Amino acid sequence: MAQIFHPSTNTLSKVSIFGGVFFVLGGLWLASALNRSSYVTQAGVVRAQPVAFGHKHHVAGLGIDCRYCHTSVEEAAFAGIPSTKTCMTCHSQIWTEAPMLEPVRAAFRADASIAWTRVHDLPDFAYFDHSLHLAKGIGCVSCHGQVDQMPLAWREHSLNMEWCLSCHREPERYVRPPSEVFNMNYAPERPQIEVGPELVRELHIKGRTNCSACHR
């Protein structure tokens, strides 16, 4: 009786079995890599806005404090975005004719909203509180990046849960004195490895990782 399978079948079957395992693992790796990629997370992607507002110009160039526009950041979960009237406090005096600002003036005249595109948008089942993070010494930069260096705003980090947890598990790596939270260029005087644990103790930082800390 003739041989049914050619001897090379042995090699083929071994390769396909191991190849299959690698294929599955590779698929899983690809999926998780995709999930962390900036294609999905939108990290680093500059968002188009109705008015090309430059944080770099307003913060680094003019030295306007974060809280001038994001007024409720110290007292509420939501930092707040400025009303059209806030823009017009300055722009009724300067650049009053600039064509770039026409959408702002139009909205002001009509008492209408400017529909900005959200740059930092958590899923609706995650409840983040700005005020508490500021009170506990987490600076704006820690999550939002060097906003003062962004001509147009983008999302600095993935805002994935694992990214949140990286700080909640080790807050000492990121904490700073509450007086420095709005400082875009803060650098600790002593190494963070010494300052961090002290601040965690001082500020009674719990670094909660239980579910209901963020999910309700």
Added chain:
Amino acid sequence: MSHPSHPSAAPIGPDSPWRSLEEIEARASGGEASDTPLAVEANPVISSVELARRDFLRAVGASLAVAGAAACTRQPDEKIHAWGASPEALIPGKPLYFATAMPWASGALGLLVESHMGRPTKVEGNPEHPASRGATDAFAQAAVLELYDPTRAQLMRRNGAISTWSGFLDEFRPAVEAQRARAGAGMRILTPTVVSPTLHAQLTGVLKEFPRAAWVQWSPHNRDAARAGALSAFGADVVAHAAFERTKVVLSLDDDFLAGPSGVRATREFAAARRARRATTSMLRLYAVESSISITGAAADDRLPVRPSVLAAVAARVAAKLGVATSASSGALPLAPEHERWADAVAADLAANRGQSVVLVGAEQPAEIHALAHAMNHALGAVGKTVRYTEPTECASSDQSEALRALAGELQAGRVELLIVLEGNPVYDAPAELAFRDAFAKAGLRVTLSLFDNETTELSHWHVPATHFLESWSDARAFDGTVSIVQPLIAPLYDGRSAHELLAVVAGKAGAKAYDLVRAHWQAQHEDDDFETYWKRSLHDGVLAGRGFSNRSVALSNAAPDLARLAATAEGLEYVLRTDPATFDGRFAANAWLQECPRPLTKLTWDNALLIGVATAKRLALSSGDRVEFSIEGASVEAPVWVAPGHAEECVTLPLGYGRKSAGPIGTGVGFDAYPFVRRAARWSGSGATLRKLGRRHTFAVTQEHHDMERRDLVRTLRLGALDAAPLHPALAHGETSMYPPVKYDGVAFGMVIDLNTCVGCNACVIACQSENSIPVVGKEEVAAGREMHWLRIDRYYEGEPSNPRVLLQPVPCMHCENAPCEVVCPVGATTHSPEGLNEMTYNRCVGTRYCSNNCPYKVRRFNFFAYADLETESLKLQRNPDVSVRTRGVMEKCSYCVQRIQEKRIGARREGRDVGGDEIVTACQQVCPAQAITFGDINNASSAVAKLRAEPHHYGLLEELNTKPRTTYLAKVSAPRSELSPPPGDAR
């Protein structure tokens, strides 16, 4: 199906509490109750979708593929809309609270309404308001759903066709002008009981302009009998208010004073007088005699169920024993010896506590009984001590039945050319013999202002959509005369008008705004110059300072009421008509929250039933679910029977407010209509009824057998003065050993204590929880299948003889066990523990195995078998609490101790660098509870209220023997020391 490996601490004995008649019958025959519960028989629904195995596998495959594909998408872009100019005081994400009031015929209930970015989401009581004192009833909780109800009338309609306000004015104004020429001879205005001083002033003004016009008030649950009783006793229309805090003994003559909007204040005071703590030596004692079953009867220490004719005789006997004379003909009321004994003992107890006792009468009782009670209270020296009198709440009290009869006569005669109905639904709820439906259709031009399409708008030429009280300006008086401004929380959602605005058109002031009318009314009465400050403070506080009634002193002009009319012998089966705890008089029939809320004692949902006593049902060979034909004097209705333990024999109860023919998709056709049996001569009760069994069965959706905790020793009862007598903490089945890793809670540890002694089962907490946590409704079929979603349920147990059992009520939220059985069986870690001891539910992790629910001994977990939450309807989206995730299909949910409220307070405290205070956090059920039976806080903080309650001798945990270490615990029900009356039931176990 008991657990042989877990012997319960106090095994079920013959005297143990029971939940249904089926259970007690099975117990008597030695069987297992859960083999034959009615609920199982009535629950053929397992799934509303028929699916073959292969189709099922196909669907699973397809949904997996779709889910996989969906996972690859990224979050869609979201827009964020900036203000034009930021409004003052509003911080995005932080709710604001505004004071307003919910108008009721019996007096307004003051409210504080939570507003998120301009949309009212949750109703709370106004602590400054005398009728609310910070709590509300279930109706007020459900008001937000009514506001956002997508079936509300949204457009002006003429004979059903869409029209406009100007189109309406074009027809309405000439009709009014034609009446002006005739001094209003053909104009009639029909309103519900008016408690708004501004509306009253407007009506008075209109009547001055149209001297021959008439204004008729009609609310089906009105004060006619009470008014007639007061007039006959004092010659003046006054209202009696009991002061429970100064009272030791109360006799309720069919007065369900704990229920409804007026029950909020009463429950608060009643509960205060009933609260039992270690040092308590005395408690208010409540005697109740009633025909039907009510939560007030359930709260009584001694309850006597008798049919209406006997009830009158019992009242007469008590009065006679107290030395109240009745006119000669009254002596004929016959009384059985055991009822005589009961009456004598109650009279003796009332008399022994002279000056500290009070007799209360239900609004449904005839005028004679009201007069008798006034005389009894005078004889008891109660006046000025336990009872005080004030003006009636309504702005113009009148004999409403008589006025409506006159109106019906004029309508029949064709003398009414213009009929203006300012809310209410008279075509549905007018007494039957007025044939109001026919009469109504004879009016020339019929204009009806109404929030919903209903039976009356159907027959009207014009249906003007009304504004909800949460979207319009008005004012309303509370029971004691306190005036609240009804302040809108949101601009009218639809093209609605308020009664004020429609009446302004009649007065020739079309376009007048309700705000200006209300403000002008109070400005005219304000003496001091600075009205603006007064107005602003009144709006802020929710009450107008210095507008309450002062006490009226009254003299008994008729000390010997004539009871002759009551002595007429009642023949045949007697019946009583009662407003319903869910639909009230029918106005809430379209409210899904209320329809699905289990009725306090029957635990029925989405239905009313003809309630009948146990022995009478046996005599007539009826059981729960049998359909019968109920008839009196030619009128008849087909109704399902519900055998109600504790109901009076030879008497049935017909709950009103159902059988609506035009109440939108929710309310239409639910239950049977009992209004055809409302007669002028027999408003609330009568005799001569017949029942005929039809041989058909009815499917009820009843929750009393759901979420069975296997009949272990769950609700404990003790005697006052012997709280230490019986240890309530059983030995643990397996000692302290546990397979769980030990966890130490040395920081803040949340816990809840529920006082079973003060809970009256009013259901306010159930609806408050639903409102706060965006809990969906599921509908009758799903409830019948045991799938109701309420995070908080109130278990109702009976103890003793079915003819007149003691009622035990037990609210059951999640126990937040320290050793939580649900957590260890979750394969995906969707339910976990927080450092403060919260048993957390993380919806996004849940894959819907339901293992947790199966392993929960308390049966408090609820599963979304279908997509119950309505994610499509725009108006319902506005109602949801933005601080709570909306759950979708396939996800488990349960009580979270209002984690969103915990986080709000905790974050506030942590921001200030401190731990959250022991009593700082208030859960939704706790805040709404009129009885203050629910306490929440930090059990590790010795000064917190909850920690103190946990140290009480009658504190215990549910199923503690399982070593689950529940954080929700209970205070046992405590009975007052007995009088010599009736042998005490076996409660000192």
